[in-house]
Amino acid sequence: MATSAPLRSLEEEVTCSICLDYLRDPVTIDCGHVFCRSCTIDVRPMTGARPVCPLCKKPFKKENIRPVWQLASLVENIERLKVDNGRRSGEGVLEQQHVKLCERHQEKLHYYCEDDGKLLCVMCRESREHRPHTAILLEKAAQPHREKILNHLTTLRRDRDKIQGFQTKGDIDILAALKKLQDQRQCIVTEFEKGHQFLKEREQHLLDQLMKLEQELTEGREKYKARGVGELTRLALVISELEGKAQQPAAEFMQDTRDFLNRYPRKKFWIGKPITRVVKKKTGEFSDKLYSLQRGLREFQGKLLRDLEYKTVSVTLDPQSASGHLLLSDDWKCVTYSSLYRSNYLYPQQFDCEPGVLGSKGFTWGKVYWEVEVEREGWCDDEDEGAEEEDVEEEEEVEEEVGYGDGYDEWETTDEDEESLGEEEEEEEEEEEEVLESCMVGVARDSMKRKGGLSLRPEDGVWALRLSSAGIWANTEPEAELFPALRPRRVGIALDYEGGTVTFTNAESQELIYTFTTTFTRRLVPFLWLKWPGTRLLLRP
Secondary structure (H helix, E strand, C coil): CCCCHHHHHHHHHCECCCCCCECCCEEECCCCCEEEHHHHHHCCCCCCCCCECCCCCCECCHHHCEECHHHHHHHHHHHHHHHHHHHHCHHHHHHHHHCCECCCCCCECCEEECCCCEEECHHHHHCCCCCCCCEEEHHHHHHHHHHHHHHHHHHHHHHHHHHHHHHHHHHHHHHHHHHHHHHHHHHHHHHHHHHHHHHHHHHHHHHHHHHHHHHHHHHHHHHHHHHHHHHHHHHHHHHHHHHHHHCCCHHHHHHHHHHHHHHCCCCCEECCCCCCHHHHHHHHHHHHHHHHHHHHHHHHHHHHHHHHHCEECCCCECHHHCCCCEEECCCCCEEEECCCCCCCCCCCCCCCCCCEEEECCCECCCEEEEEEEEEECCCCCCCCHHHCCCCCCCCCCCCCCCCCCCCCCCEECCCHHHCCCCCCCCCCCCCCCCCCCEEEEEEEECCCCCCCCCCCCHHHCEEEEEECCCCEEECCCCCEEECCCCCCCEEEEEEECCCCEEEEEECCCCCEEEEEECCCCCCEEEEEEEECCCEEEEEEC
């Protein structure tokens, strides 16, 4: 910043000729010149002589150096005056906003001291403090740093462009995934709407058939009832006429005895069937359709549960938990029963009495699914217990109104010993045979009791099915006998830990067999129990 002429002249008077800065602690020497005390100390004497004045070259003695207090006070006043003038000058303030000035000299900063790392003005550069240092122009000093920044900026911009590219690609991928999910959502809604519509149509079709059968039975009932009432009325007239005949005097009674048997025959009467053969056949066919519906829906539900909600896992058996009656394969996925108990290697976690074994992998969360295949000697692949059908001889179709026609086509001769027609036959009670050989598949708590005799019920921490040649049971208390459509040769086990369910299905037909519902709080493991010679249990997959 430019200063006034008087102030500039005063500054020249109080400037040290050695350091070109304001006099600091001014002193005077023998010749009368004034310098900074530190500057006079730096003056080196000539060889073999006393130090000389930098201005007039006259020698002086350092012991004659005296302070000049008046100049020190004058320097302070000049510095204060410059600061006050700078504050009052609006133009100076505007310049300082754009140009950084030296705090000491209020001059523009043109140089950079590489030794001290400071910005210098012209006066600072010529001062005693920075004169021996390397000072270069600001632009030259800033150039390498500016190049480094520009190079770093190039790298940062490149990184920014990469990030923007990744973000753009990521947004595209996310939008594509969202679009795919929306399409899948629409596909789910559409497929279920089609499924609902299909099931609704099949439901209406079955209900219409059922309504027709009900209508035919109702109409047949009315005709059967009307025909019976007519026959009872005819018989009532005959009975009444005969009762009156029986009350006649003997002379009158004996006048027409010759036509008695012809007029009142006893051997013919009406025994029409309440349900026609056609309706009975349709009713049986409808029962078959209902059975097929129930079986198809169970299979459909089992397949959806397995495929849509559960994760198929591979499980193995824990050989240290296996009973001495059980033999495990090398891969720990197959178990067979042996009547010979092996007691040469016992473990604390081993079953001692019950022929059981636990899985090596446990579950404390999630929905998992695995299968157990039952290989039994004598079980043929073409067995189909639930599909037993009785052979019915084909009957010729009769007219729809058979049994309710006019005339005497339905009149039959009867004997006295046929009085029990229409009575239901009594069913013979079958004694239950105790199943001694069977196997169990399911899940159990890994902390279940393993010593001594066990009931293997849910209260003991076991949720399983028992299979034998005689049938299938759920190990509830008491045992619940189950009647699946097909004997399962491969049992699917679906565990929903959070939902508290263990669902058993026929893994081949996908038919639902049974579901246990409870609350799980402990670690669960696969559970197998086998006391069935000639049978193997294999874990799948």
